[in-house]
Amino acid sequence: MLVRQIAVGTMQNFVYLLADRPGGVGLVVDSGWEIDPVIKAAKEAGVTVRFAVATHRHSDHTSSLRELADSLGAKVVAHRRSPIDHDVSVDDGDVLSLGEAEVKVIYTPGHTEDSICLYDGEDLFTGDTLFIGNCGRTDLPGGSQKELFGSLHDVILKLPPSTVVYPGHDYGDVPFRRLGEEALSNPVLSARDYDEFLGVP
Template sequence: MILERLSVGVYGANCYIIGDEKNNEAAVVDPGGDADEILKVLKEKELHLKYILLTHGHGDHIGGLKELKEKTNAPVYIHEKDHAMLQDSNKNFSSRMGGPVVEMAADQFLEEGHSLSLGELTLEIIHTPGHTQGCVCIHIGNVVLTGDTLFANSIGRTDLEGGNHQQIIQSIKEKLMTLDENTTVFPGHGPATKIGVEKTTNPYIR
């Protein structure tokens, strides 16, 4: 598996490029900005973009979406509960973040238990509401991309529209902490961590 992490956009959010080495299919997760850099990596790795996946609809995770979609025509996926946010720059905050203003419709919806094939890879969708109602995590073998649900030693904020503190804790405990302890967590901001590390050290979920 190819896994590239880029720090993109005004807020330096993590964007991930997942690729299958055998057939060169790729998914971009959370293109928060700098679409030219994302496209450059895809070209360098000779990857064909099959999916654009959004862990949620906030502006710092979608800033490069419009350009990436226009230049690749890859389908955009988001959970249905964040779809209205994606289409409204006031709801997704892109109108006030200092980057591109984004108002777009998705092509497909992500659902709990849904899986996407990427060559020989299987991308499993986990619905983890709490930061927003449509937050999802993406589980691929011994890796999980957690967006703004779980960070190293922290969790996503819940004081914005659609946020719910009790719900995010429940999502993390019931759906992420049940993964293998050696699973590597790649969050939407900051460094990677491990499920086992967060189980024992994260002050929000111990």
């Protein structure tokens, strides 16, 4: 899988370009601040972008998603509970086909009610559900600490330790890390139970 991690805007956002191969078929994960770096990356890799996917509703991830999708001839994809304007509604277990590759939608509520992660079998694109070193906040509308704990511990931590975590913001000491290492060093993942999770600053 081709993966390009692209830093955009003033809030340390990461957007992503994925494709089955260079010159192949791909998708974009989020778009909040600038679309030009993403369009440039797609052009340089010769990728035909089929989908522009929102990891969740927040504007730093979605405000330019329609403009980016239209520029690339792509469809906007979001979870079925997302209030944003989108063409394709997805839910847990749905698959987006990219030529020779498939990207699976994993529903991970908690940061918002419409939060999803994307999983290609090796890489996990986590939006604001999981950062390197922490997780997303739950005090905004649609947030739930209980749901986020479940998404992190009952869903994400069930994936193989070799999975590479690609977050929606550059908040960590590294821009991405394998899940097995992150599970040991990130207190929201290493918390032994819900009470300990609630105590993480």
